[in-house]
Amino acid sequence: MTLLSVRDLTVSYPVRGPLAGWWTGQKRFVDVVCGISLDLAEGTTLAIAGESGSGKSTFARALMGLTPFRSGSLIFDGKAPFPARGRPARAYLHQVSMMFQDPVASLSPRRTIGALITEPFRIHRPDLRNLEAEAKRLLVLVGLPADFAQRYPHQISGGQARRVGLARAVALNPRLVIADEPTAGLDVSVQGEILNLMARLQAEQSVAFLMITHNLAVVRHMSDRTAIMYMGRIVEEGPTDRVFASPAHPYAAALIAAEPSSLPGHHRHSAALKGEVSSPLHRPDGCAFHPRCPAARPLCSATAPLPQVSASGALVSCHFPLQRTPDQ
Numbered sequence: 521m522t523l524l525s526v527r528d529l530t531v532s533y534p535v536r537g538p539l540a541g542w543w544t545g546q547k548r549f550v551d552v553v554c555g556i557s558l559d560l561a562e563g564t565t566l567a568i569a570g571e572s573g574s575g576k577s578t579f580a581r582a583l584m585g586l587t588p589f590r591s592g593s594l595i596f597d598g599k600a601p602f603p604a605r606g607r608p609a610r611a612y613l614h615q616v617s618m619m620f621q622d623p624v625a626s627l628s629p630r631r632t633i634g635a636l637i638t639e640p641f642r643i644h645r646p647d648l649r650n651l652e653a654e655a656k657r658l659l660v661l662v663g664l665p666a667d668f669a670q671r672y673p674h675q676i677s678g679g680q681a682r683r684v685g686l687a688r689a690v691a692l693n694p695r696l697v698i699a700d701e702p703t704a705g706l707d708v709s710v711q712g713e714i715l716n717l718m719a720r721l722q723a724e725q726s727v728a729f730l731m732i733t734h735n736l737a738v739v740r741h742m743s744d745r746t747a748i749m750y751m752g753r754i755v756e757e758g759p760t761d762r763v764f765a766s767p768a769h770p771y772a773a774a775l776i777a778a779e780p781s782s783l784p785g786h787h788r789h790s791a792a793l794k795g796e797v798s799s800p801l802h803r804p805d806g807c808a809f810h811p812r813c814p815a816a817r818p819l820c821s822a823t824a825p826l827p828q829v830s831a832s833g834a835l836v837s838c839h840f841p842l843q844r845t846p847d848q
């Protein structure tokens with residue numbers, strides 16, 4: 521069953537500096553997330569990958585109501601969680617939580633770990649009395665010693681801060697956790713532990729994850745479906761094994777080819793992605809990827825492509841999607 525449906529979500533930030541249009545008195549906005557649509561099924565994991573600055577965190581924050589979206593709609597469990605724009609409904613925030621990209625900065629420095637991980641209860645379950653027991657339960661759940669409840673955020677390591685972020689995120693048994701780079705900056709063994717914890721929570725509590733990560737090995741290992749984002753748009757979305765086996769969008773193909781050992785028998789092909797990512801302030805006409813695309817033709821700079829179903833069954837926004845040839 522579909523848990524979350526997003527349609528045409530657009531998020532804009534006001535432009536500062538000389539391009540802001542202050543002399544005209546009009547505020548200018550730049551679209552950082554441009555019309556994202558996706559569905560996430562209950563108890564499954566959808567990974568979002570894409571270059572730095574492509575709008576992944578902005579999209580995640582918009583889903584939590586932390587950044588307002590300009591247009592688009594959201595349906596969670598059959599209901600619209602953002603009634604009249606503005607703040608999402610309380611019941612939604614009870615069921616959806618977020619692990620932030622910067623775990624230490626997202627923890628208030630003056631509160632103990634125990635207070636931080638039980639904060640969701642104080643907001644959503646004021647009837648609960650024994651918060652100390654809840655803090656212990658959550659610390660054990662994420663593999664931290666129970667006496668960590670007394671510590672402060674500056675007294676824990678980056679890996680431990682991720683675990684605290686995870687404990688906070690799962691405190692209320694949510695149905696959806698949005699995890700923004702849950703393993704960034706961690707060594708491989710700690711990454712593995714965090715991912716195993718997430719997998720266990722999914723198996724035991726049927727939590728759905730919307731996972732944002734640069735790490736394509738993590739994407740392949742953890743996700744049922746993969747969405748590849750480029751300049752605020754999803755350029756390809758489909759079952760993870762199919763997207764990796766035969767990416768149809770040239771950007772998805774380049775990203776996957778550039779990953780070491782991503783395709784068996786293929787060598788790292790770092791020359792695949794040439795050129796700088798364009799700024800959202802100067803979005804190219806047509807397909808935003810065309811200035812960097814090895815397969816671009818005149819149509820690509822004139823018209824933005826609409827999503828279509830690729831040969832492998834993914835949804836791809838490209839005028840000339842790649843076809844997998846038998847020798848590939």
Ligand SMILES: Nc1ncnc2c1ncn2[C@@H]1O[C@H](COP(=O)(O)OP(=O)(O)OP(=O)(O)O)[C@@H](O)[C@H]1O
Binds near residue numbers: 578
């Ligand atoms: N509060 C803000 N105000 C204005 N612009 C912002 C704001 N936050 C982010 N941006 C801009 O929006 C774009 C997308 O940023 P975002 O943080 O969503 O990217 P990202 O895909 O999460 O990148 P990364 O992989 O580095 O985390 C960037 O160009 C960024 O500079």
Ligand SMILES: [Mg+2]
Binds near residue numbers: 576577
């Ligand atoms: Mg980010």
